Amino acid sequence: MDWNLRTCGRRGHITYAPDEEQLRARLHARTPLGEAWRCLRCGDYVLGRPRGSGPADNAPEVMRGRALRDAVILRLLAVERIARALLILAAAYLIWRFRAHHDAIQRGFNEDLPLLRPLAEKLHYNLDQSSIVHTLRTVIEARTATLAAVALGLLVYGILQIVEGVGLWMLKRWGEYFAVVATSLGLPIEIYELTEKITVFRVGALIINIAAVLYLLLTKRLFGLRGGKAAYEAERHEASLLEVEAAGTVPPGRPQRQPVP
Ligand SMILES: [Zn+2]
Numbered sequence: 001m002d003w004n005l006r007t008c009g010r011r012g013h014i015t016y017a018p019d020e021e022q023l024r025a026r027l028h029a030r031t032p033l034g035e036a037w038r039c040l041r042c043g044d045y046v047l048g049r050p051r052g053s054g055p056a057d058n059a060p061e062v063m064r065g066r067a068l069r070d071a072v073i074l075r076l077l078a079v080e081r082i083a084r085a086l087l088i089l090a091a092a093y094l095i096w097r098f099r100a101h102h103d104a105i106q107r108g109f110n111e112d113l114p115l116l117r118p119l120a121e122k123l124h125y126n127l128d129q130s131s132i133v134h135t136l137r138t139v140i141e142a143r144t145a146t147l148a149a150v151a152l153g154l155l156v157y158g159i160l161q162i163v164e165g166v167g168l169w170m171l172k173r174w175g176e177y178f179a180v181v182a183t184s185l186g187l188p189i190e191i192y193e194l195t196e197k198i199t200v201f202r203v204g205a206l207i208i209n210i211a212a213v214l215y216l217l218l219t220k221r222l223f224g225l226r227g228g229k230a231a232y233e234a235e236r237h238e239a240s241l242l243e244v245e246a247a248g249t250v251p252p253g254r255p256q257r258q259p260v261p
Pocket of ligand 1: 008012013014039040041042043044
Protein backbone atom coordinates (compact mmCIF):
# COMPACT_ATOMS: atom_id res chain seq x y z
CA MET A 1 0.00 0.00 0.00
CA ASP A 2 1.36 3.43 -0.94
CA TRP A 3 0.73 5.58 2.14
CA ASN A 4 2.10 8.68 0.39
CA LEU A 5 -0.35 8.54 -2.52
CA ARG A 6 -3.28 7.63 -0.27
CA THR A 7 -2.58 10.62 1.96
CA CYS A 8 -2.11 13.00 -0.99
CA GLY A 9 -5.40 11.71 -2.43
CA ARG A 10 -7.17 12.59 0.79
CA ARG A 11 -5.46 15.83 1.84
CA GLY A 12 -3.96 17.11 -1.40
CA HIS A 13 -0.35 17.48 -2.51
CA ILE A 14 2.22 19.61 -0.69
CA THR A 15 4.33 21.71 -3.03
CA TYR A 16 6.99 24.16 -1.85
CA ALA A 17 9.32 26.53 -3.70
CA PRO A 18 12.60 26.83 -1.79
CA ASP A 19 14.59 30.07 -2.06
CA GLU A 20 17.78 28.12 -2.78
CA GLU A 21 18.30 28.32 -6.54
CA GLN A 22 19.63 24.78 -7.11
CA LEU A 23 17.02 23.09 -4.99
CA ARG A 24 14.32 25.21 -6.57
CA ALA A 25 15.35 24.09 -10.06
CA ARG A 26 15.15 20.44 -9.02
CA LEU A 27 11.60 20.75 -7.73
CA HIS A 28 10.35 22.88 -10.60
CA ALA A 29 9.25 21.99 -14.15
CA ARG A 30 7.91 23.96 -17.07
CA THR A 31 5.08 22.38 -19.03
CA PRO A 32 3.02 23.62 -21.99
CA LEU A 33 0.22 24.21 -19.47
CA GLY A 34 2.35 26.24 -17.12
CA GLU A 35 4.65 25.61 -14.20
CA ALA A 36 4.60 22.42 -12.11
CA TRP A 37 6.09 21.69 -8.70
CA ARG A 38 7.07 18.37 -7.23
CA CYS A 39 4.99 17.18 -4.27
CA LEU A 40 7.16 16.80 -1.14
CA ARG A 41 5.14 13.75 -0.08
CA CYS A 42 4.47 11.59 -3.14
CA GLY A 43 7.00 13.07 -5.57
CA ASP A 44 4.50 13.70 -8.38
CA TYR A 45 4.61 16.95 -10.33
CA VAL A 46 1.58 19.14 -9.65
CA LEU A 47 0.49 21.90 -11.99
CA GLY A 48 0.09 25.41 -10.61
CA ARG A 49 1.69 27.72 -8.10
CA PRO A 50 3.50 26.13 -5.15
CA ARG A 51 1.53 25.99 -1.92
CA GLY A 52 4.34 27.69 -0.05
CA SER A 53 7.76 29.22 -0.54
CA GLY A 54 10.75 30.36 1.49
CA PRO A 55 14.06 28.97 2.77
CA ALA A 56 14.33 25.16 2.54
CA ASP A 57 14.69 25.04 6.34
CA ASN A 58 11.19 26.47 6.67
CA ALA A 59 9.67 23.88 4.34
CA PRO A 60 6.73 22.07 5.96
CA GLU A 61 7.74 18.84 7.68
CA VAL A 62 6.00 16.26 5.58
CA MET A 63 5.45 12.80 6.97
CA ARG A 64 6.08 10.26 4.29
CA GLY A 65 6.88 6.58 3.88
CA ARG A 66 7.47 4.74 7.15
CA ALA A 67 6.79 7.76 9.38
CA LEU A 68 3.42 8.19 7.68
CA ARG A 69 2.56 4.50 8.12
CA ASP A 70 3.53 4.72 11.82
CA ALA A 71 1.29 7.76 12.26
CA VAL A 72 -1.69 5.94 10.73
CA ILE A 73 -1.20 2.91 13.01
CA LEU A 74 -0.82 5.06 16.14
CA ARG A 75 -4.00 6.97 15.30
CA LEU A 76 -5.97 3.75 14.78
CA LEU A 77 -4.76 2.69 18.22
CA ALA A 78 -5.79 6.11 19.57
CA VAL A 79 -9.32 5.72 18.18
CA GLU A 80 -9.60 2.29 19.82
CA ARG A 81 -8.49 3.76 23.16
CA ILE A 82 -10.97 6.66 22.97
CA ALA A 83 -13.85 4.32 22.03
CA ARG A 84 -12.97 2.08 24.96
CA ALA A 85 -12.73 5.11 27.26
CA LEU A 86 -16.27 6.21 26.30
CA LEU A 87 -17.65 2.73 27.13
CA ILE A 88 -15.85 2.70 30.48
CA LEU A 89 -17.05 6.20 31.38
CA ALA A 90 -20.63 5.24 30.44
CA ALA A 91 -20.38 2.20 32.71
CA ALA A 92 -18.98 4.37 35.52
CA TYR A 93 -21.87 6.80 35.13
CA LEU A 94 -24.51 4.03 35.13
CA ILE A 95 -23.06 2.40 38.24
CA TRP A 96 -22.89 5.79 39.96
CA ARG A 97 -26.56 6.46 39.16
CA PHE A 98 -27.60 2.92 40.03
CA ARG A 99 -25.90 3.19 43.43
CA ALA A 100 -28.63 5.62 44.53
CA HIS A 101 -31.48 3.38 43.33
CA HIS A 102 -29.88 0.37 44.87
CA ASP A 103 -32.87 -1.00 46.82
CA ALA A 104 -35.47 -0.51 44.09
CA ILE A 105 -33.39 -2.34 41.52
CA GLN A 106 -32.52 -5.14 43.91
CA ARG A 107 -36.22 -5.61 44.66
CA GLY A 108 -37.03 -5.56 40.95
CA PHE A 109 -34.33 -8.10 40.24
CA ASN A 110 -35.54 -10.48 42.95
CA GLU A 111 -39.19 -10.13 41.87
CA ASP A 112 -38.66 -10.42 38.13
CA LEU A 113 -36.07 -13.14 38.05
CA PRO A 114 -38.56 -15.84 39.21
CA LEU A 115 -40.87 -14.79 36.34
CA LEU A 116 -38.12 -15.78 33.90
CA ARG A 117 -37.73 -19.21 35.50
CA PRO A 118 -40.52 -21.09 33.60
CA LEU A 119 -39.25 -19.77 30.27
CA ALA A 120 -35.65 -20.56 31.14
CA GLU A 121 -36.62 -24.10 32.18
CA LYS A 122 -38.35 -24.66 28.86
CA LEU A 123 -35.16 -23.59 27.09
CA HIS A 124 -33.11 -25.84 29.39
CA TYR A 125 -31.27 -22.74 30.56
CA ASN A 126 -30.13 -22.85 34.16
CA LEU A 127 -30.51 -19.32 35.52
CA ASP A 128 -28.60 -20.07 38.71
CA GLN A 129 -25.59 -21.22 36.70
CA SER A 130 -25.71 -18.27 34.29
CA SER A 131 -22.63 -16.09 34.46
CA ILE A 132 -24.65 -13.00 33.46
CA VAL A 133 -27.12 -13.49 36.32
CA HIS A 134 -24.22 -14.24 38.63
CA THR A 135 -22.44 -11.01 37.67
CA LEU A 136 -25.63 -8.96 37.95
CA ARG A 137 -26.35 -10.45 41.36
CA THR A 138 -22.83 -9.70 42.57
CA VAL A 139 -23.06 -6.09 41.45
CA ILE A 140 -26.57 -5.61 42.85
CA GLU A 141 -25.74 -7.20 46.16
CA ALA A 142 -22.62 -5.13 46.56
CA ARG A 143 -22.83 -2.40 49.15
CA THR A 144 -23.43 1.18 48.07
CA ALA A 145 -19.94 2.13 49.19
CA THR A 146 -18.46 -0.67 47.08
CA LEU A 147 -20.39 0.52 44.04
CA ALA A 148 -19.14 4.07 44.56
CA ALA A 149 -15.58 2.75 44.68
CA VAL A 150 -16.16 0.73 41.50
CA ALA A 151 -17.59 3.80 39.71
CA LEU A 152 -14.64 5.91 40.86
CA GLY A 153 -12.15 3.25 39.72
CA LEU A 154 -13.81 3.09 36.30
CA LEU A 155 -13.79 6.90 36.08
CA VAL A 156 -10.03 7.03 36.71
CA TYR A 157 -9.43 4.16 34.26
CA GLY A 158 -11.55 5.91 31.61
CA ILE A 159 -9.65 9.19 32.05
CA LEU A 160 -6.30 7.36 31.73
CA GLN A 161 -7.53 5.79 28.48
CA ILE A 162 -8.48 9.24 27.16
CA VAL A 163 -5.05 10.67 28.05
CA GLU A 164 -3.45 7.70 26.29
CA GLY A 165 -5.67 8.15 23.24
CA VAL A 166 -4.96 11.90 22.98
CA GLY A 167 -1.20 11.36 23.38
CA LEU A 168 -1.19 8.71 20.65
CA TRP A 169 -3.36 10.80 18.33
CA MET A 170 -1.05 13.81 18.67
CA LEU A 171 1.92 11.51 17.96
CA LYS A 172 3.65 12.66 21.14
CA ARG A 173 6.53 10.72 22.62
CA TRP A 174 4.97 10.93 26.11
CA GLY A 175 1.83 9.40 24.61
CA GLU A 176 3.86 6.45 23.36
CA TYR A 177 5.49 5.94 26.78
CA PHE A 178 2.11 6.32 28.46
CA ALA A 179 0.56 3.75 26.12
CA VAL A 180 3.34 1.20 26.68
CA VAL A 181 3.20 1.51 30.49
CA ALA A 182 -0.61 1.55 30.74
CA THR A 183 -1.09 -1.31 28.29
CA SER A 184 1.63 -3.41 29.96
CA LEU A 185 0.00 -2.91 33.36
CA GLY A 186 -3.26 -4.23 31.89
CA LEU A 187 -1.69 -7.39 30.43
CA PRO A 188 -1.63 -9.44 33.69
CA ILE A 189 -5.35 -8.76 34.17
CA GLU A 190 -6.10 -9.87 30.61
CA ILE A 191 -4.04 -13.04 31.09
CA TYR A 192 -5.81 -13.70 34.39
CA GLU A 193 -9.19 -13.32 32.63
CA LEU A 194 -8.10 -15.93 30.09
CA THR A 195 -7.42 -18.42 32.88
CA GLU A 196 -11.06 -18.00 33.93
CA LYS A 197 -12.57 -18.33 30.49
CA ILE A 198 -11.15 -18.28 26.99
CA THR A 199 -13.19 -16.27 24.48
CA VAL A 200 -12.32 -15.03 21.00
CA PHE A 201 -12.74 -11.43 22.17
CA ARG A 202 -10.36 -11.85 25.11
CA VAL A 203 -7.70 -13.64 23.05
CA GLY A 204 -8.01 -10.97 20.32
CA ALA A 205 -7.66 -8.11 22.82
CA LEU A 206 -4.58 -9.73 24.39
CA ILE A 207 -2.90 -10.24 21.00
CA ILE A 208 -3.63 -6.64 19.91
CA ASN A 209 -2.26 -5.21 23.14
CA ILE A 210 0.93 -7.33 23.14
CA ALA A 211 1.49 -6.38 19.49
CA ALA A 212 0.91 -2.69 20.30
CA VAL A 213 3.46 -2.75 23.16
CA LEU A 214 6.10 -4.50 21.03
CA TYR A 215 5.43 -2.20 18.06
CA LEU A 216 5.80 0.96 20.17
CA LEU A 217 8.89 -0.31 22.02
CA LEU A 218 10.75 -1.32 18.86
CA THR A 219 9.75 1.24 16.20
CA LYS A 220 9.78 4.20 18.59
CA ARG A 221 12.96 2.98 20.33
CA LEU A 222 11.47 3.61 23.78
CA PHE A 223 13.45 3.01 27.02
CA GLY A 224 16.75 3.23 25.13
CA LEU A 225 15.96 0.23 22.90
CA ARG A 226 17.76 0.08 19.52
CA GLY A 227 19.78 3.24 20.30
CA GLY A 228 16.93 5.02 22.08
CA LYS A 229 15.86 8.60 21.57
CA ALA A 230 19.11 9.73 19.91
CA ALA A 231 18.83 7.06 17.20
CA TYR A 232 15.11 7.82 16.78
CA GLU A 233 15.73 11.56 16.33
CA ALA A 234 18.65 10.89 13.96
CA GLU A 235 16.42 8.65 11.85
CA ARG A 236 13.70 11.32 11.69
CA HIS A 237 16.18 14.11 10.94
CA GLU A 238 17.78 12.10 8.18
CA ALA A 239 14.38 11.35 6.68
CA SER A 240 13.24 15.00 6.75
CA LEU A 241 16.55 16.31 5.33
CA LEU A 242 16.27 13.73 2.61
CA GLU A 243 12.76 14.84 1.79
CA VAL A 244 13.72 18.09 0.15
CA GLU A 245 16.93 16.61 -1.24
CA ALA A 246 15.47 13.36 -2.56
CA ALA A 247 12.38 15.06 -3.92
CA GLY A 248 14.63 16.57 -6.58
CA THR A 249 16.55 13.40 -7.44
CA VAL A 250 15.52 10.06 -8.91
CA PRO A 251 14.94 7.49 -6.16
CA PRO A 252 16.99 4.34 -6.86
CA GLY A 253 15.05 1.67 -8.68
CA ARG A 254 12.24 3.96 -9.77
CA PRO A 255 11.86 5.51 -13.20
CA GLN A 256 11.70 9.28 -13.29
CA ARG A 257 8.13 10.48 -13.46
CA GLN A 258 7.36 12.81 -16.32
CA PRO A 259 5.72 16.12 -15.53
CA VAL A 260 1.95 15.79 -15.70
CA PRO A 261 0.86 17.54 -18.92
ZN1 LIG B 1 1.51 14.37 -3.37
